[in-house]
Amino acid sequence: xxxxxxLIILTAVLGLSSCTKDPIxxxxxxxxxxxxxxxxxxxxxxxxxxxxxxxxxxxVENNQSGTALDEIDRALLNRIIxxxxxxxxxxxxxxxxPDVGINAAWVTNTQLNVTTQPxxxxxxxxxxxxxxxxxSYYQYYExxxxxxxxxxxxxxxxxxxxxxxxxxWDAQIRGSGIGSTQLVDQMVNSVFTQSNYLKIK
Amino acid sequence: xxKIFLVALFAIVFSAAKxxxxxxxxxLPSPFERYTHYLATVRYSGAMPLGSFSDSYIDKFSARNYSxxxxxxxxxxxxxxxxxxxxxxxxxxxxRAVYQSGDETISAVQTRTITQYPIQVFAxxxxxxxxxxxxxxxxxxxxxxxxxxxxxxxxxxxxxQKIAPAYGIGLGSKFLFKRDGSFGADLRVKYxxxxxxxxxxxxxxxxxxxxxxxxxxxx
Numbered sequence: 001x002x003x004x005x006x007l008i009i010l011t012a013v014l015g016l017s018s019c020t021k022d023p024i025x026x027x028x029x030x031x032x033x034x035x036x037x038x039x040x041x042x043x044x045x046x047x048x049x050x051x052x053x054x055x056x057x058x059x060v061e062n063n064q065s066g067t068a069l070d071e072i073d074r075a076l077l078n079r080i081i082x083x084x085x086x087x088x089x090x091x092x093x094x095x096x097x098p099d100v101g102i103n104a105a106w107v108t109n110t111q112l113n114v115t116t117q118p119x120x121x122x123x124x125x126x127x128x129x130x131x132x133x134x135x136s137y138y139q140y141y142e143x144x145x146x147x148x149x150x151x152x153x154x155x156x157x158x159x160x161x162x163x164x165x166x167x168x169w170d171a172q173i174r175g176s177g178i179g180s181t182q183l184v185d186q187m188v189n190s191v192f193t194q195s196n197y198l199k200i201k
Numbered sequence: 202x203x204k205i206f207l208v209a210l211f212a213i214v215f216s217a218a219k220x221x222x223x224x225x226x227x228x229l230p231s232p233f234e235r236y237t238h239y240l241a242t243v244r245y246s247g248a249m250p251l252g253s254f255s256d257s258y259i260d261k262f263s264a265r266n267y268s269x270x271x272x273x274x275x276x277x278x279x280x281x282x283x284x285x286x287x288x289x290x291x292x293x294x295x296x297r298a299v300y301q302s303g304d305e306t307i308s309a310v311q312t313r314t315i316t317q318y319p320i321q322v323f324a325x326x327x328x329x330x331x332x333x334x335x336x337x338x339x340x341x342x343x344x345x346x347x348x349x350x351x352x353x354x355x356x357x358x359x360x361x362q363k364i365a366p367a368y369g370i371g372l373g374s375k376f377l378f379k380r381d382g383s384f385g386a387d388l389r390v391k392y393x394x395x396x397x398x399x400x401x402x403x404x405x406x407x408x409x410x411x412x413x414x415x416x417x418x419x420x
Contacts, residue, residue, distance in 0.1 A: 023292055023314050024353050031297070032356035035308040175355040194299055194308050 029177035035190045036172040039197065043168045046200050048099040048156060051089045053077055058105040068106070072181045076104055079188035080150065087192065088201030099156040100168070103149075110144040148173040150191065152198075169198065231381045233331050237276045238420035240283075242387050244268045246412030248289060251392075253404040258293075259313050265290040266410060272325065274418070281325045285342065289317040289393075289408075309354035315406065317395065319346040319367045332381070337374040343367070346395045350402070365397035365405075375416065387414035 024032075057073040059066050080102055081091055092098050151170035158165055171191035177183055192198065232238070246266040250259050265288075272283025295311040321344030328337045346367035351360045371391030378384050394407040 031310040034355040037306045194306050
């Protein structure tokens with residue numbers, strides 16, 4: 001009788017553990033995207049009239065950086081220009097002393113994580129009167145996350161004392177669909193749409 | 202005449218013997234009455250979030266809840282005591298929306314989830330005796346729930362895992378498939394709550410669960 005009961009309980013426990021499923025595997029590529037924008041609330045954007053933009057995308061990976069101008073980067077920069085113009089800003093060359101500058105970057109952070117071997121499996125051979133003498137075994141695994149970072153830099157009111165330019169607005173585009181060229185227009189439009197305070201006309 | 206008498210006598214003696222046999226069968230009470238016995242139940246339930254948990258986090262019906270329990274049905278008492286472990290899962294998808302957090306604006310498709318593994322002890326009070334094929338009961342339970350709270354913004358997860366006190370009160374009934382048998386069905390409606398508080402959940406979780414179960418009892 002005990003056997004039957006154990007079987008019922010075992011079946012039930014197996015049933016309990018097998019019912020987990022990935023809650024986000026039904027998201028479309030577009031739905032995975034997350035748009036995060038930040039602003040400097042003390043700034044009146046109406047003071048700016050002109051803007052310029054970097055000629056290529058800055059690629060930052062673990063504090064090392066370079067530049068890139070692939071199809072997706074070009075699409076991103078062009079879409080930023082279109083959005084800035086429709087907000088009322090005039091596009092000028094960097095040499096024409098723009099009021100604000102736009103930077104675009106692809107940032108990747110790779111982290112090395114460490115975990116230790118659990119030692120409680122050692123009990124299995126305990127019947128022989130021996131425990132396990134475990135040295136410290138460590139396992140390493142790497143995680144990395146990339147995102148687009150678009151920032152608006154105030155050239156008009158440069159901080160002359162410590163020679164810095166303030167970032168008055170920035171946008172991060174995160175999620176598993178950020179490398180999709182088809183979605184670039186939508187990504188850029190979205191970050192500007194949710195920042196309607198940038199509008200100057 | 203004599204013949205008829207003999208037949209009649211035989212008939213009387215025979216039926217008397219039969220009548221003597223019959224009470225013997227029923228004078229012995231069921232072992233489930235005589236002994237403290239065990240009862241194991243497997244349940245599947247549907248759950249509906251309630252109160253502020255429903256208002257501020259997930260208001261969607263969940264059909265992914267399971268539990269298994271083991272109880273001791275006490276002799277000469279309407280009470281039984283036992284333990285139950287379960288798994289509850291609630292989920293809700295919210296289409297793309299804009300969220301404000303300080304100076305930050307976040308636009309995302311939100312997937313709200315909560316997984317609970319409640320481990321509780323309970324006491325049942327039975328309204329009818331153990332020989333009855335229908336055994337309605339009232340239940341009170343308490344314990345802790347291992348809780349995983351995960352909100353996905355797009356494909357990014359914000360997670361919190363915590364063990365929170367859990368409690369419940371319910372009404373149900375056991376239905377034996379056969380009088381004095383070992384197998385039966387169990388129907389129960391139960392209010393379940395935990396004091397888990399994090400982010401969107403400010404006042405703990407609460408839900409009403411309706412379950413269908415099968416039980417096996419032995420001594």
